[in-house]
Amino acid sequence: MKRFLLPLAVFVVLVGFLGLGLKLNPREVPSPLIGRPTPDFSLPQLHDPQKVFSPKDITGKVWLLNVWASWCGGCKEEHPALMQLAKSAEVPIYGLDYKDRREEALAWLRRMGNPYPITAVDESGRVGIDYGVYGVPETYVIDKSGVIRYKQIGPLDEETIRGKILPLVRELQNK
């Protein structure tokens, strides 16, 4: 019996690691941008192409940058949660319309509701590259001094907003 103990132990350890691996999401790649200042950009606004939007315009408050597109399925999924968050007025959500067509983006917001005070248009996806965007939707929590504190990859849901985003936002607001 004793000689089976070692293989059994190895097996148990292996199963433990594999089980852990099942729960990890390979799409969640840790972003090197956490703790760094927001990459600067200056992009035309969706509703008023004559005006530009830059993260520098927002100073002294905590805000969210939500990268979305009308062609993105996950964005549709998270939209109700964003609308609710916008309604609560706890934290402003600015939009970055990623590799999208203006008319389609505008129609999408008309249909789904617009949670963003301003949406910037990144048609070429170049600003997306600076932010390390690789799967929309993505959401960044940015603090009062313009430093990225958290990055959500994939759709936000009410649970994530309540459990992760809002506690962090409140903590940053009180600093």
Place this chain on the structure above:
Amino acid sequence: MKRLLLVFILVPCVAAAEDARPLADNPQVEVRLKALAIELRCLVCQNQTLADSNAPLAEDLRREVREMIAKNMSDQEIIDFLVARYGDFVRYRPPLKATTTLLWLGPFLLLVVGATTLVLALRRRQKKLADVSLSEEEHKRVEQLLSEGTKRP
């Protein structure tokens, strides 16, 4: 819904298998791009290199790399640019760091453990074999059995 998301993620990898577009006029740039692109990962189709992937993001990143090459940036500078945005994960060869030591040294560690176990097991077996001693009578019986064996067709 999660499954649907997966489909959305995977579709760009499968679709769009059209002919490669002529990329740039400068063949030297293309040679460098090719060499760099096989070292870089497409973040959308994570098991493909930037060279293999047809995902829109891979296309954008190839364009970005091409522009950096045209600006005469070194390979290291280009890789640093991408690592600053996407992390070490964009590199197909992870760098040797505190967090990746197990990854790099693990196989050698396993090899040493395996070799040691093998040597120990062999030695133990040899000892066991040497310990077997036969009495005079047993010897005779063995010889008898062996000679009987050879007589048979």
